Amino acid sequence: MVALSDVLPGTRPPRRLDRARRLHLLLALLVVLVSLASLTVGATGLSLGDVLAKGLRGDALSRTESVVLLDIRLPRLAMGLLVGAALATSGAVMQGLFRNPLADPGIVGVTAGGMLGAILAIVLGGLLPAALRALTGAYLVPCAAFVASWATTILLYRVSTRAGRTSVATMLLAGIALTALAGALAGVLIYKADDQQLRDLTFWNMGSLAGANWAKLTAAAPIILTAIAGALCLGRGLNGLALGEATAHHIGIPVQRMKNAAILCVAAASGAAVAISGGIGFVGIVVPHLLRLATGPDHRALLLNSALLGAALLVGADMIARVIITPAELPIGIVTAVLGAPVFLWILLRQRGVVDL
């Protein structure tokens, strides 16, 4: 490399974007490794090596083994990947949209809104006409979470943005208010819930991947994957928005349409993630922030890198949650909060001037 740049005058050291794009591969590899490790780790002590060896010898898996692997660990892994990617991507998009590294669906109340939607669907879903219920099926809860997240994001954006400028203080304070309001309404609903519904509801507050099953996944995966795919197209628009709304318009970005698309992506990804895994915090703030430190803020690479690192991080955190107090397990929301809250405080310290109270 050094020799090459000596020979060709004007050859620059690798640009950050190129480095960020090379990181795609590394992170994809990391996702694969973490996934394999996650399939191996668990309370039953079943190792992937044994399973593979059996498969190679042509032996059938025992019933326990196949249940553990195919019905417990695999859906849980898939859910961890999906939710991690969804949370990190929606964090990155939201930070671009609000032009601030502190914006995160969990912190500004979008997740709380999504939870409220999901709880509404769980508790009041039974009141829907049977035909409608049959039609929506397992999609009812994620869709309700998505719509509620969407409404929350739009409300939040309206409250905190004046004339194209987002006030960080207003955004964070509005997030507190929205979270409190959603929590209160959810509390009222919880009084109305029956025992089964209560069991469904308890895990929301913790955030956990323990409820993973294929039915939930098939309901949420299309929403999350579409949202992430949509978000990946927003790179150039969010870069433009970093220069301000007016400038984004001047360089040819259809700002209003782009913002609507971004809000939709954030709501869909975080809403669907909340619907299947509850409130897992801080992934959306830690992952994009680390990546910006490493390879710069260019959204054209940041969004995909966020999805990959988010997926790897959540699956990794889930492994920690599963093994740290075996045979019981820690709610993963606790793990991500322990990892994430200090990072959030660190960003706050470094950006004290930004929060213009």
Place this chain on the structure above:
Amino acid sequence: MLDVQNLRVSLGGKTILDGLTLTARPGQITCIVGPNGSGKTTCLRAITGDLPFAGRIALGGQDIARLSPRELAALRGVLPQASTLAFPFTVAEVVQIGLHRGTSGAQSERIRAALGRVDLGAYADRSYQELSGGEQQRVQLARVLAQVWEPVADGVPRWLFLDEPVSSLDIAHQLQVMRIARDFASAGGGVVAVMHDLNLTAICADKVILLAAGACHAQGTPGDVMTSDILSRAYGCALHVGQIPPPGTPFVLPHLAALAAE
């Protein structure tokens, strides 16, 4: 040709521009001047498509209300008065953001050339947020230049709209920026600049548009518009326009005789 007919803009129920009509030609520098609150920036923002307006604004014969942001971006670049950057982009990245998708092959070459143009060639990998206000403004100018690099594309003149382009620059860079504007105009592009400094305007402008109270007070060559009488009335204070060498270039001195005499 920039053709603004009967432009009316209201913001928050208050009429800012009331029936403004003006024109600007490619190949020239047109400066918009006027007292605070006369509607200079509002006028520029309407022309660049940032504000809803009534009336008609045509750029090169095309009604700008009918052009998409992308088509507009290919036709004109806009230097805003102040810019904040949300994330720690480098200088080169900021310039790159303004480029169209299609120019990827020649991108780094053009970014370097644009930065060289504003004397910031060595700053490409510096963090934008760590630069001084004046340097940031020059980076933004480089971004705008890179966006409309050829002043004439396919026979169609392109435009630079500059909102107080020299407001935070030292005198040397003020002249440098106006020199860049002059070169752009000489190569066939159009330049419209909102200006505060009347003397700089007198030196640079081919045409001066003097706004007062949301309407065009006077327009024409600097010699026509910048007379003691017209300026004093527009700005509401006594101004005396004198002549110093080189002959033919007006210069403006606030007339403080009334204060000094006491």
